[in-house]
Amino acid sequence: MNSKWFGFPKRQGKVAQQAHLGLPENTYEREVGKEGFFGPVTHFYHQHKPTGWVDFEGDNRPRAFDTNVFKSCQSTPWEAQVLLKNNSVKVRFLSIETSMDHLVRNADGDDVLFFHKGAAEVFCDYGHMHISEGDYLLIPKGTMWRLHISEPCQVLMIESTNGHYQLPDKGLLGPNAIVDAAVYRTPEINATFQAQYSEDTWxxxxxxxxxxxxxxYPFNPLDAVGWRGDLMPVALNWRDISPVMSHRFHVPPSAHTTFLGNRFVICTFVPRLFETDPAALKVPFYHNNDDYDEVLFYHAGNFFSRDNIHPGMITLHPTGFTHGPHPKAMNNAFKQKNAMTEEVAVMIDTRDPLEVCGAAEDVEWSDYVHSWKE
Incomplete structure (x- = not known):
C-alpha cells in the first residue's frame, strides 16, 4: 500500500508569502521539515530568535571538534581513529606525512577522502592519480591503494559501511549542472604507474x-596492464563544482549534494553569490532537521553563518533542536558587505543518529553550545 503525507497546506496568523522572502516585520523564520529538506514542511514566524536559549543540558546539544588539536601523525589510514559513527557511516581524520610502504584495502565499504591539506600521488589497482588540497577521492570497496606523499596531508575520511556511493539526481537542472562529468578524474596506467611494477615483497x-x-606478496600486486568498466576511483576538486543559486531564495543544503551514501549524503558548500533581492534571507535559515544529524567540516574561507569557527573544525548538530546562524551572522540576515560567500565546507547528513567517539571528545570545544548567546 502506497502512503503519502496529508498534503494540504494551511496557514495561521502573520506569515510570509513564500519561504525565506519578505518575512513579517520583527519576526524570525523557522523551518520544520521531514526527510532533510525533501519532504513536507512548515514555516513558523517567531517573535524571538529560536536559538535564544540561556541554558542547555544533556547530550543532545550542538557540538564542535577541532582537528587542529591532533598532534600525532599516522603511517597508514587504518591508524586514523573514528570520530563519529553509526551503522551506515564512519568519519575519521587522517594526518600523514610519510609515504606509505604498504597497500591498504577496505573490505568494509567505500571510502570518500577529502584532502584538507597537502598533496600526494595515489597508486591503486586502476593506476596512478595526482591528488592535492581540495580534492575528493572516492575509492570503491576492495580497492588496493597507497599514498606517496609530496606534501604532508590532512584528510577527512568518510566510509560508507552499508552500501556504495552514488551521484545525486539533478532533475530539471540537467546532466551538466553542479558537476559536469567531464571534470571527474580517474586513474591512468601511465609511465608513473608502470615505473612502480616490481618483484619486491609488498x-x-x-x-x-x-x-x-x-x-x-613476493611482487607488487599493483601490476595491472589494463582495465575496462564503470567501477573505478574518481577524483573531484571543489573548485570544479558549480553551485546552485537563486537571486531570490536561499537554497537548502540538499541542493549542494555531491555524493549519496545509503542513509546519508555528502554535500559541498563552495563560494557563491548572495541573494540580490532586498527581501531575501541571506544566511541559512533557522530550522529543525528532525530526520537527520548534520555534520559540517570547515575547510577554508570565512564561514558567514558561524562565529569562532576556523578551518579544520567539525560541528555536529543532532536532530531534536532548532539551530541556525549565530547572532552576528543574523545581524546580516538581509544584507551582506561582500557580493558572495567565501566559505568551503563539507557536510555529512545522516539519517541515523551519530555516536561521538572518544577521539572526538578529546578535541571538543565544550562551549560551542553557548556560542549562540548574544
Missing part, C-alpha cells in the same frame, strides 16, 4: 569488520 593491510589482516 604487504597489503586489509580492514574487515574493523579488524586488520596482513597479506604478503
Amino acid at each position: 604487504t597489503v593491510m586489509v580492514k574487515r569488520l574493523q579488524k586488520l589482516s596482513r597479506i604478503e
